[in-house]
Amino acid sequence: MDANLIETGTKEILSTHGKGHNKLVPILLDIQESFGYLPENSVRQVSDFLNVRIGQVYSVASFYKRFQLTPIGKRRVTVCRGTACHIRGAPQIVTEIENTIHLKEGETSADLEYTLETVACIGCCALAPVITVNKAVYGAMTPRTAKELFNDSSRGDKNA
Amino acid sequence: MSKLTINIDGKEVQAKSGDTILETALAAGKYIPHLCYCPGLKPEALCRLCLVEMADGELITSCRVPVVRGMVIKTKSPAIDRAVRPTVELLIKYHHERCAGCPASGHCELQTVMSHLKIDRKRVRRLRPPPAKRPIDVMNRCFDYDPNRCILCGICIRTCEAIHGESLLYYIGRGHETKVAFYGDEKKCETCLKCVERCPVGTLLAKNLIEAK
Numbered sequence: 001m002d003a004n005l006i007e008t009g010t011k012e013i014l015s016t017h018g019k020g021h022n023k024l025v026p027i028l029l030d031i032q033e034s035f036g037y038l039p040e041n042s043v044r045q046v047s048d049f050l051n052v053r054i055g056q057v058y059s060v061a062s063f064y065k066r067f068q069l070t071p072i073g074k075r076r077v078t079v080c081r082g083t084a085c086h087i088r089g090a091p092q093i094v095t096e097i098e099n100t101i102h103l104k105e106g107e108t109s110a111d112l113e114y115t116l117e118t119v120a121c122i123g124c125c126a127l128a129p130v131i132t133v134n135k136a137v138y139g140a141m142t143p144r145t146a147k148e149l150f151n152d153s154s155r156g157d158k159n160a
Numbered sequence: 161m162s163k164l165t166i167n168i169d170g171k172e173v174q175a176k177s178g179d180t181i182l183e184t185a186l187a188a189g190k191y192i193p194h195l196c197y198c199p200g201l202k203p204e205a206l207c208r209l210c211l212v213e214m215a216d217g218e219l220i221t222s223c224r225v226p227v228v229r230g231m232v233i234k235t236k237s238p239a240i241d242r243a244v245r246p247t248v249e250l251l252i253k254y255h256h257e258r259c260a261g262c263p264a265s266g267h268c269e270l271q272t273v274m275s276h277l278k279i280d281r282k283r284v285r286r287l288r289p290p291p292a293k294r295p296i297d298v299m300n301r302c303f304d305y306d307p308n309r310c311i312l313c314g315i316c317i318r319t320c321e322a323i324h325g326e327s328l329l330y331y332i333g334r335g336h337e338t339k340v341a342f343y344g345d346e347k348k349c350e351t352c353l354k355c356v357e358r359c360p361v362g363t364l365l366a367k368n369l370i371e372a373k
Contacts, residue, residue, distance in 0.1 A: 055343040059330035 003041065009034055010042040014049045024050060024060055028067055037068040065119065073108050073115040077101075077133050082121035084128040089142070093129055094118060096143035100150045166231040181222035181233060182210050192235050193244060193273040195251075196313040197223040198358055201322055206314055208247050209273060213237045241277075248273055253287045254336050255361075256308045264362030270311065299342060302351040303366050307339045310363040316340060316355035323354055 013030045017023045024046070031042050038061055047054040061067040077097065081090050098104055101114050108115040122130050127139025131146065138149060162177050168190055175184040180203065185192050195207040205221040212222045215232040219239060234240070252274065259265045273279075297305040312331070317340065321327040328345040331338050340363075342349065356364040 053326060053328070053330070053345060055328060055330040055341070055345050058343040059332055062332045063334045 006035065006039045006041055007045070010039075010045045014045065019050060021050065021052060024052065024057065025064075028057070028061060032067055037071050070108065071112060073112050075113060075133050076115045076117070077131060078122070079116070079118045080120075080122045080128070080130045080132075081118045082125060082128075084125035085121075085130055088128045090118075090129045092143050093131065093141050093146050096146050097131075097150065100147050164227065164229040166227050166229070166233065168233050169235055175227045177227065177229075179227055181212060181220075181225050181227055181231070184227050185212075185222065185233075185235065190235060191272075191276060192222055193248070193276055194223060195269055195273065195311055195360055196315060198315045198319070198360075201315065201318045204314060204318065207311070209244055211240050211243055213240055219243060245277060245279070248277055248279055249284050249287060251311055252279065252284050253289070255311065256306075257288070257291070262309065262362045263365060264309075264359070268362060269360035294339075297339070297341065299364075300346045300349050300351065301367070302349075302353060303356050303364050305340060306363050306365065309361050310339060311361055312338055312340070313360060315358050315360060316364060319355045319358050323352060324350065329355065 010031060013027060013034065016030075017027050027046055027050075028038060031038055031046070035042070043057050043061070044054060047057050058069075061069065079085075079090060079094050079097065081094075094105060097116060101109070101116065103109055103114055103116045105116055105118055122132060122137070124130055124137065124139065127137070129139075129141050131138050131141055133149075138145075141149075164175055164177055165172050166175050166181075166184065167173070168181075168185055168188065171188075171190075173184060173188040173190070179187075182192055182194060182197055182203075183199075192212065193209040195209055196205070197203055197207075197210060203221075203223040205224045208221065210222045211219045213219055213234040217239070222233075251270070255270065256262065259268070259271065262268070265271070294307040297307065299305050314331070317327050317329045317331070320329050328342055328349055329340050330343060332341045332343060333339060353366055356366045
């Protein structure tokens with residue numbers, strides 16, 4: 001992403017928030033929402049704006065799984081590894097997706113198309129095993145349906 | 161400062177008002193396990209090892225509670241043991257496996273706590289996760305940080321804060337993957353090495369500067 005774009009975008013976000021240490025998380029959430037991750041320059045701007053150490057911003061940002069420090073792909077694939085999903089085959093689904101989109105868990109593809117991550121629980125255990133792609137939820141997955149999902153969506157992209 | 165007496169394990173002990181229970185006990189030669197307490201720093205009660213039992217059976221962190229006239233305190237009881245022993249075992253579980261070769265061996269607070277509580281090393285070995293050795297971080301030209309030995313007591317962070325007004329060191333991450341790091345501010349470090357000096361285990365290691373030059 002363009003450095004200028006990030007700087008002006010961050011400035012805009014900062015102007016909507018007041019100063020004060022308790023504003024740190026809301027600001028970071030807004031930055032995460034608009035850029036998909038926390039760019040280094042944004043973090044620097046935030047630390048100047050709130051007058052907190054850059055280390056403190058990173059300390060907060062690295063604590064919450066919601067915040068990413070590296071760019072994430074257009075499709076953020078989240079596989080649930082909660083107890084229910086684990087028992088119903090989440091590990092096999094992770095392996096299958098890893099083989100289909102050629103990424104390891106926690107990685108982002110070089111063309112910024114996919115990010116593959118696992119979380120502890122999405123919160124819909126009745127649909128186990130669950131994966132989400134961005135905000136779409138896919139329940140009762142099997143390795144085969146998971147494979148089809150990604151094969152189809154990549155084919156769909158090529159046609160579009 | 162006025163003097164008062166409190167009762168620790170059935171013995172009358174002289175105490176200064178304003179002192180904490182832990183300070184009084186240590187001054188009287190009565191050891192209470194502790195890791196995150198450091199003289200001169202504001203106690204945070206992070207490690208939960210300095211628990212003592214009050215007369216009514218309540219467990220309190222002795223590093224934070226000031227002495228009150230006529231206090232009756234027990235430093236050893238089944239309730240304390242039930243609370244403290246698992247904490248120590250879990251700490252050691254994620255700690256470096258061998259003491260041999262550790263530069264802090266011999267003056268390590270964790271070793272003191274272990275021998276005081278007579279921790280069964282064999283039992284802890286069973287709890288150990290598969291070994292995942294994390295690389296040693298080079299903090300700056302004066303010291304290194306070994307995440308495998310860190311007990312996250314926060315003494316280095318609070319020391320930095322107390323001496324320089326604002327800490328350069330911060331906790332990074334979450335859970336047992338938490339570590340202490342500079343994150344971009346390492347050049348601002350004035351290398352007073354007080355954090356290294358106060359590290360209760362061998363996590364922060366001063367480099368041999370003569371060798372480095």
